Amino acid sequence: MLRKLIYDPTEELPSDLIVAMFNVYKIYQSEKIEHVALRGISLAIHKSELVGCIGPSGSGKTTLLKILGGLMLPTAGTVYWEPLKSSVSGFTASQLADVRNEFLGYLSQNPFLLPQLSVLKNVMFAGLINEKIKNGRKLKRYALELLERVGLEDRAKSSPTKLSGGEIQRVALASALINRPLIVLADEPTGNLDFDTSGAFLDLLEEINKTLGTAFFIVTHSPQVAKRTPRILELSDGMLIGHHTLANLHALDHSRILVPDAQNRIFLPDELMKTLGSPWGFSVNVTKEKLVLNSVASAEDLASSSDLTVKEITCQLCGHGNTSGNRFCQNCGSFLSRFRLFAEE
Ligand SMILES: Nc1ncnc2c1ncn2[C@@H]1O[C@H](COP(=O)(O)OP(=O)(O)OP(=O)(O)O)[C@@H](O)[C@H]1O
Ligand SMILES: [Mg+2]
Numbered sequence: 001m002l003r004k005l006i007y008d009p010t011e012e013l014p015s016d017l018i019v020a021m022f023n024v025y026k027i028y029q030s031e032k033i034e035h036v037a038l039r040g041i042s043l044a045i046h047k048s049e050l051v052g053c054i055g056p057s058g059s060g061k062t063t064l065l066k067i068l069g070g071l072m073l074p075t076a077g078t079v080y081w082e083p084l085k086s087s088v089s090g091f092t093a094s095q096l097a098d099v100r101n102e103f104l105g106y107l108s109q110n111p112f113l114l115p116q117l118s119v120l121k122n123v124m125f126a127g128l129i130n131e132k133i134k135n136g137r138k139l140k141r142y143a144l145e146l147l148e149r150v151g152l153e154d155r156a157k158s159s160p161t162k163l164s165g166g167e168i169q170r171v172a173l174a175s176a177l178i179n180r181p182l183i184v185l186a187d188e189p190t191g192n193l194d195f196d197t198s199g200a201f202l203d204l205l206e207e208i209n210k211t212l213g214t215a216f217f218i219v220t221h222s223p224q225v226a227k228r229t230p231r232i233l234e235l236s237d238g239m240l241i242g243h244h245t246l247a248n249l250h251a252l253d254h255s256r257i258l259v260p261d262a263q264n265r266i267f268l269p270d271e272l273m274k275t276l277g278s279p280w281g282f283s284v285n286v287t288k289e290k291l292v293l294n295s296v297a298s299a300e301d302l303a304s305s306s307d308l309t310v311k312e313i314t315c316q317l318c319g320h321g322n323t324s325g326n327r328f329c330q331n332c333g334s335f336l337s338r339f340r341l342f343a344e345e
Contacts, residue, residue, distance in 0.1 A: 002231055002245065003049065005259055006042040009078050009087070017082060018182045018215055019068055019104070020044040023262040024077030026063050026238075037063045038074070039238040042262045045183060045217055050209050052226045053219040055235030061219035062187055064235065068217070069106055069185050070096045082182065101126060105176030105214075109188040111168055113160035119171055120156040123147060127178040139178070146174035150204060166197035170204065177208065183215040190225055202228050223250070241267040 007013055009022050026038040037060045045051055055061050066072040067079060070088050078087045083103045088096055105126075113122045123143040128136075147153045150170040160168065169189060176184050189205075190198035202225060208214055218225055226232050232244040234252065242256040258266045273279075280301065282293035314321055320331035328335060 003044070003046045005044055005233075005243065006262060007044055008262070009080065013080070014046065016047040017080070018045050018047060019082065019217075020080040021068060021074070022078040022080070024067060024074045024079065026060070026067060026072070027075045037238050038067070040261050040263060040265070041077075041238075041240055043233060043240065045215055047182060047215060048209065048213045049215045049231070050206070050229045051215075051217050052229030052232040053217065053235055054221070054226050054232055055219075057221070059235045060238040061235055063238075065185050065187050065217070065219055069104055070100050071106075101129065102179055103182045105179070105181040105184040107169075107172055107176045107184055107186040107189050109191040111172030111175075113163075113168060113171060113175075115159065115161050117160075118156065119152065119158050119160055119163070120144065120147065122160055122171060123174045123178055125178075126175055143174070143178060146177055147171075149208065150174050166193050166201060169193060169201055173201075173204065173208075177212070177214065180212075181214060183217065186216060186218040188220055188222075189218060190220070190222055195224065198222070198224055236267070236269065239267050241269050 003014075007017070007020055007022070013020070020043065022042045024038055024041045025036065028035045028037055041060075041064060053061055053064065063072070067074050070079065070081070073089075078089070080087055081099065081103070083099050084091070091099075113119075114125065117125065120140070120143055123146060124139055127139045127143070144153060144156060147156055150173055152167060152170055152174070155163065155167065155171075160171065163171065169192075173184075173189075186205075190201055193201060205216055205218075206228060209216055216229075218229060220226060230245060233240055234242045234244065234256065240259070240261065242252075242258050244252065244255040244257065253269075253271060256269070258268075260266050276295045277297065279295040279297055281296055283296055285292040285294065315329040315332060315334060317334040318329060318332040320329055
């Protein structure tokens with residue numbers, strides 16, 4: 001069953017919500033420029049959900065994951081964590097690190113294992129720094145159990161330097177699970193693996209999701225990964241432009257569901273706008289079940305779709321009156337970003 005994607009922080013939140021964000025923006029600031037990496041993202045992940053997130057390079061996937069995991073603060077907006085029963089704002093970095101360690105695991109595309117420790121000790125490591133875990137023997141037993149789950153129990157004493165890429169990723173998964181997290185955030189977890197190794201790794205994620213009930217939020221470029229997650233969020237240029245159930249990543253238009261964001265905005269994907277041929281805008285027709293947007297191609301078109309007609313469009317730059325219906329001023333060539341429509345007298 002698919003769950004709600006957006007909760008307003010003022011409404012009562014469900015008890016099985018693990019992490020959520022509401023209207024999150026992230027602006028990276030360097031010396032001279034500002035880059036808006038996330039523009040008003042809202043999402044929610046519940047216990048035992050398996051959620052994917054796709055988007056082209058630079059669309060903001062890693063930024064989204066880091067903010068959800070509290071590794072980076074948003075410029076604006078709210079991030080909710082279940083153990084806090086509140087937003088992460090107001091907590092210090094070290095308080096957040098302690099809470100994160102207990103309920104959230106992180107899996108990166110290039111996991112780093114400590115070469116001086118054995119595979120087993122690498123898995124135990126995040127448990128050793130968890131103050132709530134006092135019993136070293138129990139921890140070791142659980143680390144061995146996890147290594148068995150990921151099929152590497154016979155490598156427990158090996159050095160991580162002797163492992164293949166797929167094996168390193170499986171040890172990193174065991175390590176991400178050592179504190180029995182409610183959720184694992186995974187950033188391109190199969191990005192460096194070949195097709196078959198990726199397939200085996202995804203089987204493992206699915207099995208862990210089913211047997212341990214761990215939720216996964218996986219950001220990826222890979223259709224192979226996205227095929228496995230019942231819900232897929234689609235990110236483009238820092239905005240969630242849609243979500244999919246059973247997506248065919250080669251024909252996203254067929255499975256895309258456009259979801260209004262926290263400000264009731266719906267983003268129209270580039271492909272759709274291309275098909276519509278740069279419309280001036282849309283006339284809107286609403287019935288109880290349908291919202292029909294009729295593309296209008298020119299100012300005249302727009303006027304005729306309502307009771308209004310174009311008398312004059314005044315260029316904001318040179319003041320020239322334009323009646324051609326063209327989007328560019330006939331006099332100075334500037335873009336007619338604003339146009340005026342007058343009711344027929
Ligand atoms: N530290 C930073 N400073 C400035 N801009 C940044 C920084 N980190 C990321 N960006 C910019 O923010 C945008 C989103 O970056 P992000 O790494 O989240 O994208 P991504 O979807 O994970 O990309 P990829 O698929 O290549 O990993 C990009 O345009 C990137 O250049
Ligand atoms: Mg990334």
